[in-house]
Amino acid sequence: MRYFMTGLGVAFGIAVFLFLDYALPSKQTVRIANTYNRQIEIGANGIFFAADDTGTAQNTTGRRDVLFIDVVRPNGKVRVYRNEDTGWVWPPYFKYNSSTLQGRAADLVSNRNDPLWVSVTSYGWRIDWLSVYPNAVSIRQVDGPDARPVNWGAQIVLVVIGLLLVLIWRMWNQFRERTIDPAARSIDQAWDRADARADRARGRIGRWWAGLTGRK
Amino acid sequence: MAALFRLGLVILLIEAIFFVLIWLYMHSTRRRSLEREWDRRHPDRRGHSAERREFVRRAMSGYGGRIRIPLFLLVIVVPFVTISTIIIFVNYR
Numbered sequence: 001m002r003y004f005m006t007g008l009g010v011a012f013g014i015a016v017f018l019f020l021d022y023a024l025p026s027k028q029t030v031r032i033a034n035t036y037n038r039q040i041e042i043g044a045n046g047i048f049f050a051a052d053d054t055g056t057a058q059n060t061t062g063r064r065d066v067l068f069i070d071v072v073r074p075n076g077k078v079r080v081y082r083n084e085d086t087g088w089v090w091p092p093y094f095k096y097n098s099s100t101l102q103g104r105a106a107d108l109v110s111n112r113n114d115p116l117w118v119s120v121t122s123y124g125w126r127i128d129w130l131s132v133y134p135n136a137v138s139i140r141q142v143d144g145p146d147a148r149p150v151n152w153g154a155q156i157v158l159v160v161i162g163l164l165l166v167l168i169w170r171m172w173n174q175f176r177e178r179t180i181d182p183a184a185r186s187i188d189q190a191w192d193r194a195d196a197r198a199d200r201a202r203g204r205i206g207r208w209w210a211g212l213t214g215r216k
Numbered sequence: 217m218a219a220l221f222r223l224g225l226v227i228l229l230i231e232a233i234f235f236v237l238i239w240l241y242m243h244s245t246r247r248r249s250l251e252r253e254w255d256r257r258h259p260d261r262r263g264h265s266a267e268r269r270e271f272v273r274r275a276m277s278g279y280g281g282r283i284r285i286p287l288f289l290l291v292i293v294v295p296f297v298t299i300s301t302i303i304i305f306v307n308y309r
Binding site: 051087088089092093094095096097100137138140153170171174175177178 | 219220222223226237240241244245247248299302303305306307308309
């Protein structure tokens with residue numbers, strides 16, 4: 001049983017970590033190579049794309065027009081971001097300036113001989129075989145490939161989550177102290193009283209039986 | 217537009233839950249501090265008693281009314297400010 005609960009706890013921790021890793025923003029210093037839009041098929045990987053109501057046209061067969069931004073990292077590897085508006089509910093980025101962002105990205109395109117380095121803030125994963133792309137949230141020009149701006153968004157969100165957990169923990173402690181413990185104590189006391197009554201009853205019956213059989 | 221309503225509904229639900237939780241929590245901590253105050257004032261009569269319960273009951277009357285408005289504002293203002301800040305930082309930076 002203990003191994004099961006430990007396993008469950010570990011699985012829960014991994015799930016929470018994956019969830020945060022997906023939803024929290026991250027910054028990468030890259031060089032933008034190309035910006036374009038393309039129709040793609042949204043199938044089983046739909047969970048990694050924006051919801052239907054964010055304004056991008058989608059025809060009946062599930063093909064959607066999505067804006068893309070190709071970037072090259074300082075180590076030469078290529079990465080592809082999508083640039084979609086987020087829905088109003090999740091993830092709570094409230095991003096609706098994808099066209100403006102695409103324009104800004106197009107303005108910052110450079111080639112490898114004359115690179116222009118930018119910092120792209122994004123969330124999500126790049127999973128090649130599922131055609132899943134991270135969503136670029138904002139782009140800002142930086143000085144060089146070694147610039148690493150601080151990821152304020154993720155830090156603030158983590159601090160807020162920490163504070164919420166502390167608050168919930170204190171609430172739970174208070175609830176346990178005021179409600180559960182007294183209830184458990186009264187249950188214990190009721191059980192003790194029932195036990196004592198049973199003992200007395202046993203004593204009475206014992207004396208009656210002894211009187212009946214002549215023993216004193 | 218429908219998505220905006222959905223957002224409003226989700227936030228309203230979450231804030232209602234937080235309102236109730238914080239309400240209960242504040243009442244509970246106030247009761248505990250009142251009991252401690254009674255024990256401090258009457259060290260010879262500390263512990264559970266009808267008098268202490270009456271003292272706490274009288275001191276707590278009106279507490280809910282006093283904290284209702286500030287708590288209400290808190291659970292309305294916090295998400296509003298947060299969402300506005302996010303929107304400004306994401307879209308207009």
